[in-house]
Amino acid sequence: MPVQYYLEIEMKLIKNKEFLQQIAHQIDVLNTLGGGISxxxxxxxxxxxxxxxxxxxxxxxxxxxxxxxxxxxxxxxxxxxxxxxxxxxxxxxxxxxxxxxxxxxxxxxxxxxxxxxxxxxxxxxxxxxxxxxxxxx
The missing domain is CATH 2.60.40.790 (Immunoglobulin-like)
Structure with missing residues (x-):
């Protein structure tokens, strides 16, 4: 698949506020589990x-x-x-x-x-x- 296709999918996900709210908390937890600091x-x-x-x-x-x-x-x-x-x-x-x-x-x-x-x-x-x-x- 061309790179443009993946960029379009990423842009749609970034515009989806519900997706961003769900993933933001998980990223923070994964950052903490991966050695990040809370x-x-x-x-x-x-x-x-x-x-x-x-x-x-x-x-x-x-x-x-x-x-x-x-x-x-x-x-x-x-x-x-x-x-x-x-x-x-x-x-x-x-x-x-x-x-x-x-x-x-x-x-x-x-x-x-x-x-x-x-x-x-x-x-x-x-x-x-x-x-x-x-x-x-």
């Missing part, structure tokens, strides 16, 4: 009553994130599944956080908002309350 934005904001871990990965849905807590080690990860029926899962991101003792592990929660995962780490309420200690004699 760079998430990770920030830890510390406040008086707790801290917030913020993770933003472009075009990653909330369903792709997983959070695991093992004693005082928090793991935040994101994976990609090629399609809903596929069992093949590819890691996109994983990071461990060692939590300080003032974090109340029973009150940790997470919310996904504005394309960002926020893991809220509240401190124990006793950390910021002054208490007088009675002296016994």
């Amino acid at each position: 760079l998430p934005q990770v920030e830890v904001d510390k406040h008086e009553k707790g801290a917030i871990i913020r993770v933003a990965i472009p075009s990653v849905s909330p369903e792709a994130y997983q959070i695991a807590l093992d004693q005082n080690q928090l793991t935040v990860m994101a994976t990609h599944r090629l399609d809903n029926d596929s069992e093949a899962v590819f890691p996109l991101f994983s990071q461990h956080f060692m939590l300080p003792p003032q974090v109340d592990l029973s009150r940790i929660d997470a919310v996904f908002t504005d394309q960002e995962l926020q893991v809220r780490l509240p401190y124990h309420t006793s950390v910021y309350k002054t208490r007088n200690i009675e002296i016994k004699y």
Whole structure:
């Protein structure tokens, strides 16, 4: 077949927006699997009553994130599944956080908002309350 024929087919595919949307995500995953880098934005904001871990990965849905807590080690990860029926899962991101003792592990929660995962780490309420200690004699 002449080269012109293949160029015409490529141009039709490039003009097809649905095709481009489907292939763009797969190219990104293949780039990551082939040694490319998916760079998430990770920030830890510390406040008086707790801290917030913020993770933003472009075009990653909330369903792709997983959070695991093992004693005082928090793991935040994101994976990609090629399609809903596929069992093949590819890691996109994983990071461990060692939590300080003032974090109340029973009150940790997470919310996904504005394309960002926020893991809220509240401190124990006793950390910021002054208490007088009675002296016994």
